[in-house]
Amino acid sequence: MxxxxxxxxxxxxxxxxxxxxxxxxxxxxxxxxxxxxxxxxxxxxxxxxxxxxxxxxxxxHINISMTFPESGSKSESIQNRAWSAIQDAISAEPDVYLKRYRGKLLTQAMDKSGATKQTIYRWFRRYWQLGMCKNTLNGQYNRCGGLGKTKKIGDKKLGAPRTRTPGDGINVDDNIKAIFRVAIEKCLLNENQYEFDYAYNQVLIAFGVPLPCKPEHLLDVPTERQFRYFYNKEYSPLEITRKRKGEINYQKDFRPVLSSSTTEVSGPGSRYQIDATIADVYLVSADDRNKVIGRPTLYFVVDVFSRAIVGMYVGLENASWVSAM
Structure with missing residues (x-):
């Protein structure tokens, strides 16, 4: 303990x-x-x-301490520099945990590495707080870049510059997003199930682009790639399927299966399920084979836990609770 x-x-x-x-x-x-x-x-x-x-x-923070930087990377270089600077200090336990001794160890680390006092303290904290191993001192570039945050729109075009098509392109601001939403909800999020190209054509029409269009018409309008990015970012696959297939079909054929019948039973014999279906054959009379007497109804009883068929019945009456009894 x-x-x-x-x-x-x-x-x-x-x-x-x-x-x-x-x-x-x-x-x-x-x-x-x-x-x-x-x-x-x-x-x-x-x-x-x-x-x-x-x-x-x-x-x-177990994922940080168990993640090794790529060999030869800048992250590994930062880790090695920090480790070399504080290795001797953190090994002086428990003196490094006491303020009256930590100052001397801090000075030695500063002289050895040339780093500032604030940097050494930052390395100390990362080592102590994130897992007390060398891997806690790597560059942690996975935390850079504002993952999942919306970028602020300025005068400069966001994203990589174009290399295969002319023009600089435009940023997708709130007004363009509103046009995107109208096109998506009218064309893609309903049971008409229009194609994606049709929805993008509606966006071009909203910007006054004649159809069919020429390359020079697309210089100052959102690209299909920007439209698709917005579509995939703002609407989840479940939401799209629910709208395009309809609520009834979604619940019947497309909804996620979150469990199964076997999770509700403790063993064989705990629960049985019965089902009936009309067979795709016609039966004839035993007295006169030229007389067709109808299609039979088949009943099967299945043990939920083992999936074994434990009962079967064939009759000529329609499927009903009375027949099942």
């Missing part, structure tokens, strides 16, 4: 154990950007654990 690198939940705080012995525990708040190591008597942690106020949880 209270091993190094364990993560605990205390009220709204998440704490990582940095170092411990039978008397004291050093820890850090992993969610505070300005956190520094703190310490508490071990019996205080044990008392909180006994009252269920302190609970051990999974490491929320």
């Amino acid at each position: 209270f091993m190094s690198n364990d993560v605990y939940q205390l009220n709204s705080k998440r704490l990582r154990v940095l170092w411990s012995n039978p008397e004291v525990i050093y820890y850090i708040d992993i969610d505070n950007d300005r956190a520094l190591p703190e310490y508490a008597p071990r019996d205080e942690f044990e008392h909180l654990m006994a009252k269920s106020e302190l609970k051990i949880i999974e490491d929320p």
Whole structure:
């Protein structure tokens, strides 16, 4: 209990154990950007654990500590530089966790690496808060770029410049998005199931482009690629299918299957299912084979758990509850 690198939940705080012995525990708040190591008597942690106020949880940053940078990448170079700078300091446990000793270790790291005090402290925090291993010091370029955030539109065209078609293109602002939505909802999100090209043609018509159009007509209008990007970003596949197929057909043939009958039974014999269908054959009379007496109705009873057929019945009456009994 209270091993190094364990993560605990205390009220709204998440704490990582940095170092411990039978008397004291050093820890850090992993969610505070300005956190520094703190310490508490071990019996205080044990008392909180006994009252269920302190609970051990999974490491929320395990994916960072288990992800290695690509060999030869800039991320690996940043990691090696940071590791080389703080390796000696973080190894001086528990002195590095105490303010009166940490200053001297910090100065040594600054002299060794040439980094500033703020940079060394940032490396310390990342090492302590994210998992206490070398991988926590990599470049973390996966956090760059504003993933999922809408870019602000300015005077410059967003995205890569054109290389195969003339012109610079235009940005998709709120007015263009409104036109896109009208075309999508009238052409693509209904049971008429128009093709995508038809919907894009409606956008071109809204911009006054004559059809059929020429390349010079498309210099200052949204491209089909911009229209398709907006369509895929703003409308989910489930929403599209529900609108294009209709609610009844969607529920019958296209809705996601989130469970199965076997999840509701404990074993063989827990539940049976019965179904009836009219066979695609005609029966003749046993007395006169020239007389057709009708198509038979077949009943099957299936054990839900094992899928075994446990009962079968063939009759000439229509499918009904009375016949099933």
